[in-house]
Amino acid sequence: MKVKKSSRSSLIRFVAFLKPHFGYVAAAAAMGVGKFTLPLIFPLAFRYIVDVLLSSHPHLDGVNSIIDRWSAGLASILGMDASPHSKLAALSIALLATYAVQALASYYRNYWAGIAGNRLILGLQCRLFSHLQRLPHSFFDRNPAGAIVSRVLNDVTQANELVNSALVDVWMDVISLSLVVLALFAMDWRLALVSMGIAPLWVSFMRYFSPRIKAVSHRMQESVEEINGEVHERVMGAATIKSFGREEDEARQFARRTEQLYARSIDKVRLAAVQEMLIQVLTRSAPMVVVWVGASMIMRGTMTLGTLLAFFTYLGFLYLPLERLAQLSVVLSASLAAIERIFAFLDLKPEIADHPLARPFAVRRGAIDFEQVKFAYHPRDGEAAREVLRGVDLHIPGGMRVALVGRSGAGKTTLANLIPRFYDATGGRVLIDGKDVKHMTLKSLRANVSIVTQEPLLFSSSIASNLLYARPEATSEMLWQALEFANLDRFVKQLPHGIDTVIGERGVKVSCGQRQRMALARAFLKDSKIVILDEATSAVDSEAENLIQEAIDRLMEGRTVITIAHRLRSATAADLIVVLEGGAIAEIGPHSDLMRRGGVYARLLREQARGLMIDWRPAGNLRREA
Numbered sequence: 001m002k003v004k005k006s007s008r009s010s011l012i013r014f015v016a017f018l019k020p021h022f023g024y025v026a027a028a029a030a031m032g033v034g035k036f037t038l039p040l041i042f043p044l045a046f047r048y049i050v051d052v053l054l055s056s057h058p059h060l061d062g063v064n065s066i067i068d069r070w071s072a073g074l075a076s077i078l079g080m081d082a083s084p085h086s087k088l089a090a091l092s093i094a095l096l097a098t099y100a101v102q103a104l105a106s107y108y109r110n111y112w113a114g115i116a117g118n119r120l121i122l123g124l125q126c127r128l129f130s131h132l133q134r135l136p137h138s139f140f141d142r143n144p145a146g147a148i149v150s151r152v153l154n155d156v157t158q159a160n161e162l163v164n165s166a167l168v169d170v171w172m173d174v175i176s177l178s179l180v181v182l183a184l185f186a187m188d189w190r191l192a193l194v195s196m197g198i199a200p201l202w203v204s205f206m207r208y209f210s211p212r213i214k215a216v217s218h219r220m221q222e223s224v225e226e227i228n229g230e231v232h233e234r235v236m237g238a239a240t241i242k243s244f245g246r247e248e249d250e251a252r253q254f255a256r257r258t259e260q261l262y263a264r265s266i267d268k269v270r271l272a273a274v275q276e277m278l279i280q281v282l283t284r285s286a287p288m289v290v291v292w293v294g295a296s297m298i299m300r301g302t303m304t305l306g307t308l309l310a311f312f313t314y315l316g317f318l319y320l321p322l323e324r325l326a327q328l329s330v331v332l333s334a335s336l337a338a339i340e341r342i343f344a345f346l347d348l349k350p351e352i353a354d355h356p357l358a359r360p361f362a363v364r365r366g367a368i369d370f371e372q373v374k375f376a377y378h379p380r381d382g383e384a385a386r387e388v389l390r391g392v393d394l395h396i397p398g399g400m401r402v403a404l405v406g407r408s409g410a411g412k413t414t415l416a417n418l419i420p421r422f423y424d425a426t427g428g429r430v431l432i433d434g435k436d437v438k439h440m441t442l443k444s445l446r447a448n449v450s451i452v453t454q455e456p457l458l459f460s461s462s463i464a465s466n467l468l469y470a471r472p473e474a475t476s477e478m479l480w481q482a483l484e485f486a487n488l489d490r491f492v493k494q495l496p497h498g499i500d501t502v503i504g505e506r507g508v509k510v511s512c513g514q515r516q517r518m519a520l521a522r523a524f525l526k527d528s529k530i531v532i533l534d535e536a537t538s539a540v541d542s543e544a545e546n547l548i549q550e551a552i553d554r555l556m557e558g559r560t561v562i563t564i565a566h567r568l569r570s571a572t573a574a575d576l577i578v579v580l581e582g583g584a585i586a587e588i589g590p591h592s593d594l595m596r597r598g599g600v601y602a603r604l605l606r607e608q609a610r611g612l613m614i615d616w617r618p619a620g621n622l623r624r625e626a
Contacts, residue, residue, distance in 0.1 A: 010339045014159065017124060024116035031109035032172030036321070037179055038102040043313035044183070045091055051306030053084045059304055063186070067091070109172075117160045124159070128152045128345065136351040137422045138378055144229030151345050154224055155338040162335035170328060173321035180317045187307055187314075191297070195290050195315060198282040202322055205282075206329055209275040214333035216268040221337060223261040230257060272330045279326040283319035290315060352421050354441050361440040363448035365398030365433050366529035366560035368419060374427030375414055388414045390583040391428070396576070398433070398529070401556055403563045403571035405601060406580035412564045415580070416532050419562070420449040432530070450528040454566075456519030458510070463492060463518070464499045470522040478525060485554050486521035487547040488514065513548060520551045531555060534564045568605050577601060 018025055048067040052058040060068055071087035074094060080086035129152055140148075184192035234241060234250055241250055294311060297303040375389040388411045396402050404412040417423050418430050421437055430437045437445055450470075458466050467479050474482075479499060483489040491514060495501040503509045510518070523531060533552065555561075565571035572591045579587040579594070579601045586600045594601040 010343045011336065013343055014162070014339045017127075018116065018120060020123070021116040021119045024112045024119075028109050028112035028116060029171040031105045031112065033175045034105035035102055035109055036172055036176040036317075038098050038105070040176075040179060040183065040314070040317060041098055042095060043310040043317075045095060046313060047306040047310035049088065049091070049306075050309055051304050053088055055306075059306070070094075121156050121160050124156045124342065125152060128156065128342065131346055131348075134350040134353070135348060137417070138351060139348065141377075144233060146228035146230065146232030147225040149232065150221075150225040150228040151341060154228070155221060155341050158221070158338035159335050159342060161331050162339065170325070173325055173328075176317065177321050180314055180321075184311065184314055184318070187311055188297075188303060191290060191294055191303075191311055194293050195286060195311075195318060197289075198286050198322075201282055202279065202326075205275060205278050206326065209271055210329045210333050213268060213271050213275075213330055214337050216264060216271060217334040217337040218340075220261065220264045220268060220334075221341060223257070223264055227254075227257050227261060230254070268330075268334075275326060275330070276323075279323055283323055286319065287312065287315045352424060352442065355438050358439055358441045360444040361432075361435055361448075362444070363432055363529040366448075367398040367433050368394075368396040368530070368560060368562075369431040369434070370394040370415070370418075370428065371431065372428035373415075373418065373425045373430060375411075375418065375423065376426050388583050389425075392580075392583075392585060394578060394585065394588075396560060396562075398560055399558060401561045401563070401573070401575045403565045403574035403577045404580060405565050405568060405571050405577055405604065406586075407604070410580040411583045412580055413534065416534070416562050416564055419530065419532065420446050420451065447526075448528050449530045449532065450523040450526045451532045451534070452516070452519045452523055453534045456515055456522075458503055458515055458518055460502070462497075462500045462502050463495075466503070466518060467499075467521055467525055470526040474525055482521040482524040485524045486517040486551045488517045488521055516548050517551055520548065520555060523555055524551075528559070530560045530562070532562045532564070568601075568608050579604075 044063055045067065048064050048071075052060060052064050052068060058064075068087070071091045071094075072082050074090040075082060075086040078090060078093070080090065132148065132152065181192070181196070184195060231254075234254075241247060291308075291312060294303060294308040298305060298308060370392045373389055373392040374387065376387040388409075392411075392415065404415060406412050414423070418425055419432070419437070421442060424438070432440070432445075432448070459469070464479060467482060468474055471478070476499075480489060483492055483499075492499055492501070563570060563574060565574075565577075571577050575590065577587075577589060577591060577594055578585060579599075581600055587594055587597065589597075595605070
């Protein structure tokens with residue numbers, strides 16, 4: 001099979017992952033060779049029985065002479081005489097023992113290959129997942145979650161076929177073929193050349209079909225990735241689908257996607273079937289040609305019947321590995337496609353990484369400075385870069401409560417995401433306590449920043465495990481104190497298993513307000529100097545909002561707090577309100593000053609108040625404006 005340079009490079013890198021398990025691969029290959037070479041003794045033994053033990057004119061030449069001496073010696077060890085009957089009995093016992101050894105070799109071949117393959121899967125999946133953790137937010141923005149999962153799990157499983165089938169079976173078949181070819185040439189070189197006449201056609205078929213099967217396998221794996229991404233989205237959005245009554249539409253769309261995968265799968269099946277058909281035409285018709293030529297040689301007295309029978313028996317050992325290698329080329333093509341996708345993933349460079357001179361840094365005051373900060377998201381294919389922040393200058397003293405305000409797309413969340421370096425500014429600097437965040441290690445930077453999002457993620461584990469995610473070394477007393485600060489201790493105490501109660505994926509077994517307070521408890525436990533709140537009260541009822549707001553007020557004490565205010569009501573109590581418009585600061589100041597100015601902030605507040613039927617100003621002012 002012709003392997004392209006990129007495929008060869010990926011294959012070499014893949015084999016490097018096997019290095020720690022190479023002992024198992026080599027042992028499995030050795031057992032495989034034993035499994036398929038031990039039966040090669042039988043045709044020679046059969047030839048000896050026909051030409052020596054059953055013949056009135058024994059032909060004791062070459063291999064027959066060696067087998068005769070061994071049979072006589074074994075018969076003597078077993079306490080038998082040197083008669084043909086005794087030699088036949090001794091030879092039969094030896095062959096039965098050989099088949100027992102072959103069965104044992106088969107067991108260890110499968111067992112050791114399984115160990116190597118599964119250890120490889122474990123190592124590769126851990127490597128992929130570890131690499132995944134280092135990739136930036138922009139990667140997750142661009143790729144569906146299901147597609148990422150497919151790359152980490154499905155592609156590695158497909159690649160494992162290369163270990164189990166190719167890297168073990170190829171050695172097994174190649175060595176077996178070599179031994180068979182030597183045996184054939186030792187018996188009769190002319191008939192051996194006839195039997196090898198199909199080799200050029202076999203190579204041509206392999207070179208034609210293998211790259212095409214690999215290309216189809218690539219497209220199949222891309223379809224699987226797309227389907228996984230869509231299924232993940234639909235599972236997460238089940239409530240939305242049901243609320244719009246779109247179940248049947250989604251089922252039809254899924255059927256169209258899977259039909260595309262089916263079509264690509266059939267393309268692969270068709271190519272593999274045509275290849276197998278042509279290979280079998282060669283391997284099944286060639287023995288007839290060999291028998292034809294061999295029978296003619298017997299008629300001319302240039303070959304014995306025993307030699308032809310042994311030769312014919314060996315043809316199975318010659319052509320079966322050729323068929324199996326053709327089948328392995330299908331596996332190899334699919335595995336190479338998966339391996340290329342795996343290493344394309346591993347070759348993605350983390351955009352956010354520690355600078356070589358970065359050092360751990362302990363935040364003390366929590367002062368934040370943005371100096372001429374610019375930011376543009378990486379463009380998608382064919383799109384122009386979209387600038388989100390344009391020269392933002394902002395100083396936030398330590399311990400201040402700041403609200404970021406603006407219309408959707410103004411850059412509020414992006415500006416906050418620059419603080420923990422979820423993204424890096426494309427221009428300017430972000431400083432904490434006077435130090436550029438790029439000069440801090442990511443671990444120390446993010447240890448000093450707590451984030452509470454609108455929809456916090458809770459893992460499918462106990463409440464205690466979810467809290468310990470923020471601080472693994474926390475004691476039980478610290479956990480309960482964090483729950484108390486977050487107004488969640490009463491709720492947890494009422495649960496059947498208390499703090500050890502398991503909550504479901506994304507916290508679906510608890511209410512939205514309880515989930516928010518769980519996230520706040522994490523923030524209390526982390527005890528960072530800087531806290532970023534992404535409108536933590538925007539999706540709860542008034543009672544839950546009051547409980548959350550009490551917890552937030554406690555959390556704010558002695559910390560620098562950045563609130564991304566989607567509802568301006570949450571911004572009114574801030575020490576400083578920063579109004580963003582078009583990626584730049586339009587206004588800055590406390591609530592009362594901004595209202596007196598009557599600028600962008602006042603206009604936004606009036607728009608929200610009008611929508612909620614809330615009068616934020618004296619009625620007279622509204623009448624005069626009207």
